[in-house]
Amino acid sequence: MGSFKGHVLPGSLFLLVGVWHMWSCLVQYVSNPKSYKVRVWHPVSGFNGKLKHLELYVITGGAFIDMCIELLYSPHLKIFVNGMLNPNHMNDFEHSGMLLMFFIFGVVALLSVKTRYLPLPEGALCLIAAAAFCSEYLLFYFHSTTHKGLEGYYHLLLVFLVGLCIASILAGTLLSDSFPADLCSGAAITLQGLWFYQTAFVLYGFMMPEGCHLKGNDIVCRSAESETRGELLANSQLFGLVLGVLALAVAFYGLAAKSFGHSDLQSLLVSGEQEFD
Template sequence: MGSFKGHVLPGSLFLVVGVWHVWSAVARYVAAPPGEFRVRVWNPMGSGRLKHLELYVVAAGAFADMCVELLYSTHLKFFVGREGILNPSHMNDFEHGGMLLMFFIYGVVALLSEKTRYLPFSNGALCLIAAAAFCAEYLLFYFHSTSHQGLEGYYHLLLVILVGLCIASTVAGALCPNSFAVDLTSGIAISLQGLWFYQTAFTLYGPMMPKGCHLSGNDITCESHDSQIRGEFIANIQLFSLVFLVVIFVLGCYSVAASKYGHSELLNWHTAALQEDDQNEGDQELVAH
């Protein structure tokens, strides 16, 4: 079982990083001469003090959320009984904390690799470390101690699929270091994961609960099987809408980036394509007359 804030906080982190990754991948692609594009697991913000801002956001955000899960949510009641057994009522918080620890480690390792000479990892190695963090998240949601059933389980199943896409695209970044499609897919997958956290929060713990289903105590219950199926259909539509939204965002980014940063060969190709379209339209008008 989760909560509204418990989904919005990590969703904000993934969404910010994913949107920045999409824009950076597109901007680097249109600016890079043919054959010189390189996949990046993280993207610098300029060359000044804010260059490593993305990594600071990942490390600080994961650490802050981890503190919420392990310190605030548990009220420091880690163990119960004289034998010091791990508190079973907070296993959900411990698991979330472990997942966030992996993202914190990735952020710290990437910062040390970029700013010091103690951990000189290549971009491909950092891709695999990031993939390990996503793998920890995947295993958490797939083998969760909290049994997600019914409509809640369906929303978490779709989340697991998106996390799997993050793993695949991040590993592919290490294997195909020159692929723009791989880099862009990684940003899209991270953005969709963040948006789906938001969608889950507003649907299961907010005002968008499907008709016939409701939050009862710590469980999402539906009045009938038909109500649950209807809720799952709505979830499919919601996911499609988010995919459509992200695709529109990518096209907008490409249009803006190409006009601002596009290299001369790209701009010449675009101009030639427009002239060819105009010529074809002119020829069709002559044939019509």
């Protein structure tokens, strides 16, 4: 069982990174569509280059802070009990392990782009990012906390979104010039962040479905019909978020094309229309 803050904090990190990834890859595409290359992270322009690596700092710092909360604060520094890991906080230790992978990705990426000691190609950084999402997938799929009922259904949909992140990043690794794969990666990360928020509001906030309530550490529904209604509501919520992210991508594309559009962009659109004629 988690908490409202325990879902909002990682959700905020995924949402920030995902939205920035979507915007950046759209700007990169409309600026020079013929030379598009997949990037696992995107620099922040301007400010004399002082904020160039801001995304990597957000990932590294955010993962580190959240990892410290899960590893140190949540178990109140009682990591070991009777010579073994505290059995009452195994889920916190699992979360910290997942966050450690994202922290490692951020550190490795910073070392790669800011120093000469670990020069890695973009494909290698993509694989490390995919490995971090794989650890998240395995965590939620084989969680020591048994998610069941309505809570389990929300986490099942989360596992699906994490899998989508893995697939899109791997596709970008194999197809290094694929704009759709890169955009899909940003959209999947954005959706994951939004779904963390959605889970927090439903399971621990004001959007609890009728007939279900929080009892101790479990979500309890008074009947099978109430639980099924809650699951159908979850499907509708995910569908609405997908539509929202698609609308955001279209809005971003229009704004980016207007502000940064290259002449090659219009020629590509014209040639594409001629192929269908």
